[in-house]
Every structure is written in C-alpha cells, then in structure tokens.
Amino acid sequence: MHKGTIAKKLFYAFVTIMIVLVFNYILFRVLPGDPLAMMMRNPKATPEMIEGIKHFYGLDQPWHIQFFTYFKNMFAGDFGTSFVFKAPVIQVVAGRILPTVLLVGLAEIIAILVGIVIGVLAAWKRGTRLDVGTLGFSLITYSVPTFWLGMIMIVIFCVGLHLFPTSGMFTPGKSFISTGAMLHDLVKHMVLPVLTMSLVLIGEYALTMRNTLIDVLSEDYITTARAKGFRERYVLTKHALPNAMLPMITIIAINFGFIVAGAIQVETIFSWPGLGRLMYEALSARDYPLLQGIFLLVTVCVIVANVLADITYAYIDPRVKN
Amino acid sequence: MALLEVKHLKTYFDTLKGQYKAVDDVNFDLEYGEALGLVGESGCGKTTCALSIARLLPKEGKIYGGKILLEGTDMVQLSDDQIREKRWKDVSIVFQGAMNALNPVMKVGDQIAEAIMLHEKIKKEDALRRTERLFELVEMPADRIRNYPHEFSGGMKQRAMIAMALACNPKIIIGDEPTTALDVMVQAQILNLLEKLRRELNMGLILITHDLSILGETCDKIAVMYAGKIVEIGMVEDIFERTAHPYTKRLISCFPNISKDKVIPAGIEGIPQNMLEPQPGCSFYPRCHLATDLCKTEVPTSIEVGKKHFSACHRASEVLNGR
Numbered sequence: 001m002h003k004g005t006i007a008k009k010l011f012y013a014f015v016t017i018m019i020v021l022v023f024n025y026i027l028f029r030v031l032p033g034d035p036l037a038m039m040m041r042n043p044k045a046t047p048e049m050i051e052g053i054k055h056f057y058g059l060d061q062p063w064h065i066q067f068f069t070y071f072k073n074m075f076a077g078d079f080g081t082s083f084v085f086k087a088p089v090i091q092v093v094a095g096r097i098l099p100t101v102l103l104v105g106l107a108e109i110i111a112i113l114v115g116i117v118i119g120v121l122a123a124w125k126r127g128t129r130l131d132v133g134t135l136g137f138s139l140i141t142y143s144v145p146t147f148w149l150g151m152i153m154i155v156i157f158c159v160g161l162h163l164f165p166t167s168g169m170f171t172p173g174k175s176f177i178s179t180g181a182m183l184h185d186l187v188k189h190m191v192l193p194v195l196t197m198s199l200v201l202i203g204e205y206a207l208t209m210r211n212t213l214i215d216v217l218s219e220d221y222i223t224t225a226r227a228k229g230f231r232e233r234y235v236l237t238k239h240a241l242p243n244a245m246l247p248m249i250t251i252i253a254i255n256f257g258f259i260v261a262g263a264i265q266v267e268t269i270f271s272w273p274g275l276g277r278l279m280y281e282a283l284s285a286r287d288y289p290l291l292q293g294i295f296l297l298v299t300v301c302v303i304v305a306n307v308l309a310d311i312t313y314a315y316i317d318p319r320v321k322n
Numbered sequence: 323m324a325l326l327e328v329k330h331l332k333t334y335f336d337t338l339k340g341q342y343k344a345v346d347d348v349n350f351d352l353e354y355g356e357a358l359g360l361v362g363e364s365g366c367g368k369t370t371c372a373l374s375i376a377r378l379l380p381k382e383g384k385i386y387g388g389k390i391l392l393e394g395t396d397m398v399q400l401s402d403d404q405i406r407e408k409r410w411k412d413v414s415i416v417f418q419g420a421m422n423a424l425n426p427v428m429k430v431g432d433q434i435a436e437a438i439m440l441h442e443k444i445k446k447e448d449a450l451r452r453t454e455r456l457f458e459l460v461e462m463p464a465d466r467i468r469n470y471p472h473e474f475s476g477g478m479k480q481r482a483m484i485a486m487a488l489a490c491n492p493k494i495i496i497g498d499e500p501t502t503a504l505d506v507m508v509q510a511q512i513l514n515l516l517e518k519l520r521r522e523l524n525m526g527l528i529l530i531t532h533d534l535s536i537l538g539e540t541c542d543k544i545a546v547m548y549a550g551k552i553v554e555i556g557m558v559e560d561i562f563e564r565t566a567h568p569y570t571k572r573l574i575s576c577f578p579n580i581s582k583d584k585v586i587p588a589g590i591e592g593i594p595q596n597m598l599e600p601q602p603g604c605s606f607y608p609r610c611h612l613a614t615d616l617c618k619t620e621v622p623t624s625i626e627v628g629k630k631h632f633s634a635c636h637r638a639s640e641v642l643n644g645r
C-alpha cells in the first residue's frame with residue numbers, strides 16, 4: 001500500500017475518533033442521573049457542598065467552555081475522576097487492561113485456530129458426517145447465550161467435579177512461594193473463562209470459514225487448478241485458502257477491536273477483574289466518567305483494529321493495493 | 323491412430339431428483355491439428371463432455387460407460403494419479419467464463435509457471451522464462467507475467483488463459499465458450515489466435531460454443547449436440563450446405579444474416595426435453611416440424627448420410643434434400 005493511502009486511512013481514523021469524542025460528550029450529558037442529582041439525594045448535602053462539587057466537575061461553566069475543557073482534558077490524557085473509585089479514570093482503567101487482554105486474547109487465539117481448522121475440514125469434507133457434526137457444534141456454540149454457558153461450566157467443573165475455582169484471577173489471600181506456583185494458580189483460574197469465551201467464538205469463525213471456503217471452492221480458478229493436474233490438498237492450500245482467508249481477516253480484526261469490551265458476560269460470571277466487569281460495575285453505579293473512559297478506549301481499539309485490518313488486507317489482496 | 327476417439331460415452335449426474343443423462347452415447351474423433359466445433363443449446367451437455375475427457379466431473383457426475391481413447395489410452399480406466407499426470411500435459415481446458423478462471427491473489431505468470439513446474443520438474447526461473455515465451459506466443463508483452471489478473475482486460479485474461487493452456491505443450495486444447503464474454507472484435511482475435519496456434523503446434527482443438535456462426539471459419543468439423551446426444555456431425559461445409567438434421571437446420575436459421583434485410587432470427591420454439599424423464603423416441607421430436615409416428619416411438623440411430631457425415635434422424639435423407 002502507498003504511504004499516502006496509509007496516511008489517508010490514519011486521518012480518517014483520527015476524524016472518526018474526534019466524532020466519537022463529541023458523541024461521548026453529548027451522550028453522557030443527556031443520560032439521566034448526573035452526579036449532582038446523586039449528591040442532592042444525600043439529605044446532608046449543604047448548598048456549599050453542591051456548589052463545590054459543581055465547581056469541581058466544571059459544571060458551573062457555560063456549555064462551550066465545558067466542551068472546550070472536555071477536549072483539552074481528553075488530549076492531556078485526563079479522563080476525569082471515577083465517582084466510585086475516587087481515583088483518576090485512567091488509573092482505574094489501566095489496572096484492568098492486562099487481565100482482559102490475557103483472557104480475551106487467549107480465547108481469541110484459540111477460537112481462531114480451532115475455528116479455522118473446523119471450518120476448513122467441514123468445507124473440504126462437505127456433506128459428510130464430519131461436516132454435519134461440526135456444523136451442528138458450531139451452530140449450537142454460536143447461539144448459546146454466554147452467561148448460560150458460563151453457568152453450566154461452573155455447575156459441571158466447579159460444583160460437580162471440583163476441578164477449577166469459580167471466580168477471580170488468583171486464590172484470595174494466598175501468598176505464593178514461587179512464580180511457578182503463582183502461574184499455576186492463575187492458569188487454574190483462567191481455564192473456565194477462556195474455555196467459555198473460546199467456545200462462544202469458535203462457532204462464528206468455523207461457520208464463516210466453512211461458508212467462504214465452500215464459495216471459493218466452486219470458483220472457476222479452482223477448477224482450473226484441478227485441471228492443471230494438482231492434488232486436492234495443493235488446490236486447497238495454495239489456491240482456495242488464500243482467497244478464503246480474506247473475509248476471515250476482516251472478522252478477526254473486528255473481533256480483536258472488541259477484545260477489551262467483549263468479555264462483559266464472561267468476566268461478570270467468573271468475577272474476572274477485567275474491563276468488561278469494570279464496565280458492568282461502572283454502569284450499575286452510574287459512574288459516568290469511568291464509563292466514558294471505557295467507551296473511548298473501546299472505540300479507539302475498534303478503529304485501530306479496522307485500520308490494521310485494512311492494511312493487512314491490502315498486503316494480501318493485490319486488488320486492494322492500488 | 324486418431325488423436326482422440328470418444329466412443330459411446332455416457333456421463334450421468336446422480337442428483338436427489340434423479341439421474342441426469344447429460345452425455346448419452348456420444349461418439350466423435352479428432353485428428354492431430356484438427357479443430358472440432360461442439361455446438362448446442364445451453365444445458366445440452368457440452369461442458370460435461372469436456373469435463374469427462376479430463377475426468378474433472380463434480381462428485382455427482384460419473385462416467386457410466388464408453389471409452390475416451392487418447393492416443394489409444396483409455397482415460398476412463400486410468401487411476402487418479404495417472405489422470406492427474408495427463409491433465410494439462412495432454413489435455414488442457416480454457417474454461418467457460420474464463421473471466422474468473424485466474425486466481426485473483428496470484429500473479430498470472432506464477433499460475434502458468436506452477437503448471438510447468440508440476441509436470442516437468444524444472445526450476446522456477448526456467449518455468450518463468452518459458453512463461454514469457456508463451457506470452458509472446460499469444461501476442462502479449464512478456465513483462466506482463468508479473469501482473470495480477472485484475473490488471474488485465476477481458477481479452478488479455480483470455481490470452482493469458484490460452485498461454486496457460488499451452489504451457490505443457492498439450493495434445494488437445496478444449497475451449498469451453500472461450501469468447502462468450504468478449505466483444506466481437508476481441509472474440510475474432512482470440513479465435514484467430516487459437517486457429518493459428520493449433521495449426522502451428524499441430525494440436526487437436528475442441529471449441530465449445532452455442533453460437534454456430536463462429537465455427538465456420540475456425541473449425542474443420544462440427545458436432546451438433548442436443549439433449550446429451552450428438553445429432554449431427556460432419557465437415558463444416560457438409561453441416562452448412564448439406565444439413566441433414568432438422569435441429570441443425572433450425573440452429574443455422576437462428577443466426578442473423580447481416581447481408582440480408584433486417585430479419586429477426588427465427589429461434590426454436592419449445593424447450594429441450596426434460597433429461598430427467600426422457601420419453602421414448604427421438605428427443606427432438608416434440609419440437610420437430612417433420613416428426614412422424616416413428617419418431618415418437620423409436621430412437622433414431624446415427625446413419626452415414628455422406629462421407630464422414632452422420633445424422634441421427636429418421637428423415638435425414640429428406641432434410642438433406644431440402645425439406
């Protein structure tokens with residue numbers, strides 16, 4: 001891809017983020033239940049306290065000044081102070097990124113690999129029992145509600161078999177004698193949430209892979225490749241797969257964009273201390289500055305992932321290059 | 323020995339709805355350097371015929387009988403490995419709708435070199451150098467081998483396909499409607515190119531089309547196909563001037579004659595018979611203006627109406643005499 005094209009894509013991404021910022025500003029000001037209303041419900045709040053709070057959040061300023069201050073703060077990396085945690089939003093959010101990336105990242109990688117393999121096998125052996133079986137599996141995991149699957153996992157593996165702990169990242173209050181022991185504890189806690197998450201994702205990847213590959217396999221250039229005398233396996237890996245991977249890349253990229261937000265249900269069920277659960281907490285407590293910060297992070301991730309997808313796409317599809 | 327002899331070829335498709343007799347007892351042969359035109363309405367089994375020769379049928383399709391002798395070797399009896407070796411080396415096919423016959427994410431030259439490397443076990447640079455020569459042969463600049471298919475026009479893609487078909491010096495090239503999507507000028511260029519190359523390289527050429535008018539100048543022989551059977555076969559002049567089958571007659575009257583006044587081509591009323599439930603008798607019978615009771619009950623056999631000129635019609639001699 002030309003440097004110019006990349007620059008253009010980055011520029012569009014920047015514009016999109018700007019629009020999201022404006023939208024965020026408006027959204028969190030029209031939502032019901034602003035911090036003042038919450039304070040005012042407190043019967044002990046004196047008018048001075050309310051004035052103080054108004055001043056602290058800049059709510060006594062005219063709207064255009066507020067708007068300007070909002071943008072200035074955003075660029076300075078100041079996303080406000082969380083109502084609940086009484087700490088800067090950026091600090092609260094930062095502490096939750098790693099657990100989420102660990103959980104969702106791992107689940108995504110597993111789901112992508114397994115999903116692609118299942119999809120390819122199903123398409124290749126189309127109409128056989130293998131195809132029907134994997135198709136059924138994919139459809140079920142794709143449509144099962146995440147929270148339900150999570151609860152079933154807990155019932156089977158924690159309550160029934162006592163194999164894994166039900167919640168958290170580490171056993172609370174435990175001090176570890178070595179890094180190895182700590183990792184062991186972490187892995188034990190991770191198995192179920194990662195498994196639940198991957199199962200939910202595998203179906204989507206497998207179905208998409210199967211369908212695009214079946215389409216590709218009926219293309220004329222596949223018949224040409226066979227007519228040239230190549231073996232089925234070569235036709236599949238050299239001619240069909242590179243074409244079938246194109247739509248997969250888009251889906252993978254979009255899903256990666258949602259990594260930070262995608263785990264609300266799983267994180268809540270397994271009390272995983274990540275961003276998804278933080279979002280759930282912020283929402284229940286109407287912690288708007290925190291929500292706003294998370295929203296922004298999520299949108300930026302999605303936009304960045306899309307730009308990356310575009311660039312990758314151009315790298316492997318010659319038709320997009322120029 | 324003839325280059326290719328197809329004898330009593332029967333290719334059927336087994337579907338949930340029943341068995342389609344897409345190719346039903348087809349006979350023809352082809353000499354070195356000879357061009358055969360295979361013509362007929364959509365769905366009459368032309369592509370199935372071509373695919374049978376290279377044994378490239380989809381999995382519903384199966385050869386139920388007959389022989390396909392290529393230089394005496396029966397393609398029907400070969401194992402999968404043996405047939406893979408024959409493909410492209412002995413028989414190459416330029417597919418119908420060749421607009422999509424090139425892989426969009428692979429350089430055109432690589433797609434050609436790939437076939438050469440498979441069959442001749444030579445190094446990539448040598449294969450690419452051969453590819454450049456092939457491009458010159460089909461009148462394209464050699465450096466275009468490094469382009470992707472989307473950088474070519476329709477006519478150029480078709481030339482590239484022909485270059486690809488020539489890559490392993492095949493004995494037979496089958497062109498399945500190689501020019502259908504192209505404008506008349508480019509169509510003529512491509513046909514001339516094929517015509518020239520098959521003479522120079524002494525290859526057999528089978529040209530499949532549903533447009534009888536383009537075969538006159540390109541081919542030596544014409545086979546007219548109807549509902550899975552070859553109803554008439556003969557040298558080009560015989561087919562055009564001593565037509566011996568009512569269906570061929572209708573096909574000829576179908577193409578517009580620019581030298582005459584504007585006439586709307588007659589068309590052929592009726593639809594080809596349902597291959598799932600073939601009736602007894604001649605398959606063209608319901609659409610034939612010469613049909614008699616005999617045609618209704620008895621399948622006509624192919625009879626020789628002139629030198630190397632066959633027609634499968636009970637009333638062939640009357641058609642020949644101008645009815």
Ligand SMILES: Nc1ncnc2c1ncn2[C@@H]1O[C@H](COP(=O)(O)OP(=O)(O)OP(=O)(O)O)[C@@H](O)[C@H]1O
Nearest residue numbers: 335337342344363364365366367368369370380382
């Ligand atoms: N994969 C398949 N499964 C079932 N039936 C098929 C299949 N492919 C072709 N047929 C049937 O076989 C018959 C002949 O098809 P074929 O493609 O050979 O026709 P054609 O003469 O090449 O037509 P066209 O001019 O439209 O390309 C048709 O009736 C078609 O419905």
Ligand SMILES: [Mg+2]
Nearest residue numbers: 368369370418
């Ligand atoms: Mg066809």
